[in-house]
Amino acid sequence: MPNYFFHLWAPPPADLALSCPVPAPGEPVDPGGFFDPATVAGAYSAAGWISLAAALLLVVLCYQLTAVSTGPRFTKRFFLFWLVTALTCFTIPVLVLRTWQTHALAGSCETNPEPFLVPLPWSVILNRGFAGLAWGLLAFFLLSLLLTRSAGRFPWAGGFFHNRGTPWPRLVARGE
Amino acid sequence: MATNLVSSGLAQQTLTFFALGGSGIRAIEPLLHLCALGLGPRRLKLVLIDPDQGNAAVTRSRQLLDLYRETRSGIAEGGAPDGYFRTEVIDAVGSTLVWSPIAVDQHMADASFKARVHAPLMQHQNTAPLGHLFNLLFGERLRNMDLGLGFRGVPSVGTVFMNRLREEQFMQQLLTEAGIEAASVFFAVGSIFGGTGAAAFPVVGRILTDGIAGEGERSAVAGIQPRRVGGALLLPYFTLPTPKSAAAPDGGPRPETALFAQNAVAAIPTYTDRQAGYGSLYVLGDSQPREQDANEVGGERQNNRAHYVELFAALAALDFAARGGEAAQEELPVFRTVAVGASNVGWSDLPLDDTSRRRLMGGFVAAHTFLSVCRPDGGSHPNLARHLKGVTWMEELGLRASSLRQHSAAFDNLGRFFQRLWEWGGELRASSPALELLRSDGRKPTAVPLDETIEGRRGSKRRRVNQDGFEVFRHWNIASHRRAGQGYRGFLEVMREGSEAFAHERFGESINV
Numbered sequence: 001m002p003n004y005f006f007h008l009w010a011p012p013p014a015d016l017a018l019s020c021p022v023p024a025p026g027e028p029v030d031p032g033g034f035f036d037p038a039t040v041a042g043a044y045s046a047a048g049w050i051s052l053a054a055a056l057l058l059v060v061l062c063y064q065l066t067a068v069s070t071g072p073r074f075t076k077r078f079f080l081f082w083l084v085t086a087l088t089c090f091t092i093p094v095l096v097l098r099t100w101q102t103h104a105l106a107g108s109c110e111t112n113p114e115p116f117l118v119p120l121p122w123s124v125i126l127n128r129g130f131a132g133l134a135w136g137l138l139a140f141f142l143l144s145l146l147l148t149r150s151a152g153r154f155p156w157a158g159g160f161f162h163n164r165g166t167p168w169p170r171l172v173a174r175g176e
Numbered sequence: 177m178a179t180n181l182v183s184s185g186l187a188q189q190t191l192t193f194f195a196l197g198g199s200g201i202r203a204i205e206p207l208l209h210l211c212a213l214g215l216g217p218r219r220l221k222l223v224l225i226d227p228d229q230g231n232a233a234v235t236r237s238r239q240l241l242d243l244y245r246e247t248r249s250g251i252a253e254g255g256a257p258d259g260y261f262r263t264e265v266i267d268a269v270g271s272t273l274v275w276s277p278i279a280v281d282q283h284m285a286d287a288s289f290k291a292r293v294h295a296p297l298m299q300h301q302n303t304a305p306l307g308h309l310f311n312l313l314f315g316e317r318l319r320n321m322d323l324g325l326g327f328r329g330v331p332s333v334g335t336v337f338m339n340r341l342r343e344e345q346f347m348q349q350l351l352t353e354a355g356i357e358a359a360s361v362f363f364a365v366g367s368i369f370g371g372t373g374a375a376a377f378p379v380v381g382r383i384l385t386d387g388i389a390g391e392g393e394r395s396a397v398a399g400i401q402p403r404r405v406g407g408a409l410l411l412p413y414f415t416l417p418t419p420k421s422a423a424a425p426d427g428g429p430r431p432e433t434a435l436f437a438q439n440a441v442a443a444i445p446t447y448t449d450r451q452a453g454y455g456s457l458y459v460l461g462d463s464q465p466r467e468q469d470a471n472e473v474g475g476e477r478q479n480n481r482a483h484y485v486e487l488f489a490a491l492a493a494l495d496f497a498a499r500g501g502e503a504a505q506e507e508l509p510v511f512r513t514v515a516v517g518a519s520n521v522g523w524s525d526l527p528l529d530d531t532s533r534r535r536l537m538g539g540f541v542a543a544h545t546f547l548s549v550c551r552p553d554g555g556s557h558p559n560l561a562r563h564l565k566g567v568t569w570m571e572e573l574g575l576r577a578s579s580l581r582q583h584s585a586a587f588d589n590l591g592r593f594f595q596r597l598w599e600w601g602g603e604l605r606a607s608s609p610a611l612e613l614l615r616s617d618g619r620k621p622t623a624v625p626l627d628e629t630i631e632g633r634r635g636s637k638r639r640r641v642n643q644d645g646f647e648v649f650r651h652w653n654i655a656s657h658r659r660a661g662q663g664y665r666g667f668l669e670v671m672r673e674g675s676e677a678f679a680h681e682r683f684g685e686s687i688n689v
Contacts, residue, residue, distance in 0.1 A: 069653055070567050071646030155654050162650050165566030 006048030010124075010131035012041045018118055020109035033108030036115055043100035043120065044128070047093035051132055054092060055139040058085045059147065063159030070165045078166055082140050089136025094129040141167060178529040179495040181215040186498040189217040190357050192268065192350055193493055194380050195224045195237075196366030197373035198326070198480075199410050200489075201274075203365045204237040205482060207490035208244050208265070209597050213539030214672060215532060216263035217497050221350070224274040225341070225376050227334075228326035233480075234274055240596060241265060241273070247593045250586025251668060259672045260539070269346050277337035277376075278323050289333055290319040321428025327371025328424070329431030331439065334375025341379060342388050351387060351397040354404070361501045362400070363493040364454075367410040368443040369436040378446050381405060381453035402455035402508050406496035408489040409447065411461030412436035414468050414480070447509065455501065455508040458492035460485050464519070466608055482603040484521050484611035488514070491527060520610045522631065523686040534687045537630060538676030540601065540614050541648060543594035544629045545675060547621035549645040551591025554598075554621075560587075569649060569670055572656035574663050583664055595621075605631070630683045651677040 003011035014037050020030035062081035068074050103115040144167055151157035152164035180186075195201040201224055210216055222241070226234055248261040269275045276282075281292045290296075290310075298307030311319070318333060327334035341347055354360055364380050366373025387399030415433040424430050446452050468480045492512070502510050514527045526533060547553060550560060557563065561577030564570055580587070598621055601614030612631040616624060626648065652674030659666035680687060 067647050067650055069569075069646045069649040071649065072563075073646065155657050161657075162568055162653050164568050165571055 003044075006052070006135070007044060007128065008131040008135050010128040012037070012044035013124065016040055016120075016124065018104055018109075018121075020104075021111045021116070023111045027111070030109055030111045034105040035118065035120070036103040036105045039100070039102045040120070043097050043102055044093075046100065047096040047128065047132070050096060051089045051092045051135065052139065054088050055085050055136060055143060058088065059140060059143045063144075063147070063163055065159075069162040074163055074166065078144075078163075082137065085140040086133050086136035089139065090129045090133040093132040094125055097125045097128055179491070179498055179527055179532060180529045181210070181494050181498055181532040182535050183498055185500060186217050186494065187262065189497045189500065190219040190221065190360035191217045191493065191497040192221040192223065192354075192360065192362045194362070194364035194366075194376075195222065195226075196364055196376040196380065197226055197370055198228070198231055198233050199367040199370065199486070200224075200365040200373050201226060201231070201233045201237050202480070202482065203408070203486045203489040203493075205240055205600060206487040207493065208237075208240055209600060210490055210494060210536075211263035211265070212244060212247070212261055212593060212597070213536060214259040214262055215494065215535055215539075217494070218262065219264050219266060221266045221268040222273070223268045223346070223350075225277070225380075226274055226326065226372055227276045227278045227323055227337075228372075229274050229276055230324075231326070238273055243589065243593050243596065247586070247589040250583070250589050257668060260542075260668045268350055275341070275344065275346070277334070277340050280340070287322045287324045288320050289314065289323055292323055293336060295319065317429050321424070325424070327375060328429055329369075329371045329435060329439070330429065331371055331374035331443070334371050335379070338375045338379040341376075342383055347383060348388055348394070348397050351384070351399065354384075354400045355398065359500060360404070361497050362405045363496050364405075364407040365410070365489045365493065366407075367412075368447075369410075369412045369440040370431060373410070374439060374443050377407065377409070377443075378452040381407065385453035399453075401501075402453055403502040403504060403506065405454050406456035406458070406493070406501065407452075407454045408458040408460055408492040409444075410485060410489060411440050411459065413460070413462040413465050413483060413485040415465045416468055450509060455506075456496055456510045456512065458489070458496075458512045460488050460492070462609065464609060481607055482600055483607060484604055484609065487604070487611065488527075495527065520612050522612045526613075530688055534676050534680055535672075536613075537679040537683055537687060538672060540597075540629060541626070541679045542671050542675035543597050544621050544624070544626060545645045545648045546591065546594050546671070547598060548626070550587060551594075552622050554591045554595030556588065556591075567646075567649060569652040569656035569674070572653065572660050573666050573670060574661045575667065579664050627682070630679070630686060648675060648678045651675070651681070 013035075016035040016037075017032050018035055020033045023030055058081050062077060065077070097120050100120070101117055102120055104112070104118050106115040107113045109116075147157075147160050148164040148166060152160040155161050193204075193207065195204050204222065204224070207216070207220070211220060224234065224237065228234070244261070244265060248257065248264075251257050251261050267273050278292055281287075284291055293310070295307065295310060297303060298310055313332070318330060321328065321333075323333070350362075354362070362384050364377060366377045368374045368377060383399075384405045385399045385402050388394075388397045390396035412433075415436070416431060419430055447454065447457055462485055466483065495512075502508060523533060523537070526536070528536065549557075549563070551557060561580050564580070565577065570576075598614070598616055601611075602616035602618050604611035605614060605616060606618060615628050615631045626645070652670050654677065655670045655673035656666070658673075659670055662669075
């Protein structure tokens with residue numbers, strides 16, 4: 001369940017196949033091995049937590065950056081930060097998954113039974129990236145709602161109090 | 177002298193304000209603005225005295241008074257106002273608002289001075305000495321002048337008629353009520369260098385303190401203690417440009433600048449010798465009198481710009497009311513003075529304490545915000561409910577779009593009143609010497625950034641704010657948190673408290689001087 005919470009439709013694959021190293025001349029072709037699920041899960045987990053931290057940071061920045069209260073200027077900023085959060089949550093998993101030191105499962109390749117370093121394939125990375133994009137959109141909205149409805153009950157919460165009408169009314173107002 | 181105009185004492189006080197002549201009546205405008213911003217007494221009874229009822233100052237005061245009442249009435253729908261517009265303004269004279277000492281003669285075809293005093297009757301054998309005396313005291317130009325345009329800087333003419341005030345029912349009523357409201361105070365404002373003010377000032381003081389003698393069916397009414405009667409004497413604070421012709425259109429005299437100082441000097445002993453009944457006298461003037469735009473004898477064309485001395489006269493009245501008159505042990509009359517530090521008048525020159533200055537400054541911020549957001553430049557907002565949808569202070573108050581629509585007329589009036597306040601501040605700013613409180617400079621509120629609204633702010637490290645008013649709303653939000661669910665009833669208080677908090681944060685250097 002936490003996997004779907006963090007990664008939506010792109011949870012860390014348990015048995016992700018990889019192409020084994022090319023065999024020495026005369027030896028049979030290796031049908032393929034697998035990524036070490038622990039390193040893959042570690043990469044996904046790191047991407048998920050960093051995305052969450054980034055989304056939270058951006059929500060706080062959006063609300064606390066200036067002294068304005070709910071109004072047209074804040075609404076613009078709200079949508080800008082929403083977009084930035086989505087793009088950030090796309091970029092973070094792409095960078096993390098691409099640079100994470102993922103290994104082959106030891107013994108899964110006959111041509112190299114060692115847990116050698118192998119990067120995740122772009123198709124998997126991009127799939128997780130797009131899931132991050134959608135997750136970012138959702139997370140920003142839900143965090144805004146949660147914080148304005150909880151911390152926003154108290155004036156000491158600063159921007160969360162002064163913008164507690166966001167995001168609902170302005171979205172509705174735009175549609176009037 | 178630093179007055180506290182937000183004290184609970186003033187908030188419960190009744191002040192009867194006598195506006196004497198053009199200058200006195202011009203003090204009503206600042207007085208109403210101060211009352212609108214929550215710096216006035218609980219009740220303000222107005223007595224305007226001027227024979228020139230068509231004077232632009234009278235028209236202007238009447239219009240503003242009507243607007244004040246309409247605005248207050250709209251606000252009162254949500255409950256009696258406690259801050260802004262807390263002052264109930266009462267016409268003591270009646271529906272006419274202005275008492276004219278020559279009104280009883282208005283049916284006469286001839287409006288000249290000699291006709292009004294029935295000079296032809298002084299030509300008979302047994303009244304001839306009186307006729308000679310009349311001719312001796314008043315030259316031909318004075319005898320023939322049309323009194324419909326006022327007394328034109330000739331107080332001796334006004335004095336002839338001013339004692340009719342003793343016979344007026346409303347004066348008896350005021351004195352009777354003064355006996356019941358033992359703490360209420362009376363204050364008169366008038367120039368002593370012109371005609372009507374100089375003629376009325378001592379008469380009003382004497383009637384208030386001597387009372388009215390019984391006559392025929394009229395029973396006597398006792399006067400009030402002099403310590404409850406105050407006045408602001410306006411010394412020459414303006415000059416008049418040279419007119420195109422020496423005589424007025426009717427051939428009568430014009431007010432002459434050259435005589436202003438002479439008139440004032442002649443009048444002052446009346447007050448220093450305690451002949452006028454006043455227990456407290458505020459003497460106001462300017463060492464560099466401003467020249468008015470036009471030299472008009474009276475009527476609608478005598479439309480002079482506002483002057484800061486008129487604001488100080490209003491402040492004097494409120495100071496007197498806030499103190500509840502002079503203390504019983506004081507030797508009367510008490511003369512009160514205030515000095516202005518520079519050629520122009522700024523926040524630090526106002527004879528107000530920090531709390532009152534903050535209230536006044538907050539009022540200007542509230543007016544600017546209201547005129548920027550709710551009623552742009554005093555006009556209507558095509559879609560205010562949509563513009564304010566989701567605004568936190570509205571959510572906290574429980575105000576809905578339907579509430580805004582329901583109170584649209586009240587908002588319109590408030591917008592129009594604040595627009596008048598804005599224009600008045602602009603006039604004073606453009607004047608010379610200038611009253612540097614509000615930096616409107618003739619611009620519309622939407623054209624003045626909030627940061628630039630208040631004059632005289634010393635360097636602040638805070639960054640600039642934006643024009644859309646939503647930064648002020650941040651302070652309104654906090655104020656609304658304490659008034660959650662109060663709806664429209666709490667709106668004015670939220671606006672007042674929040675705007676004051678903003679003023680204190682942004683312009684604190686000008687408040688704490």
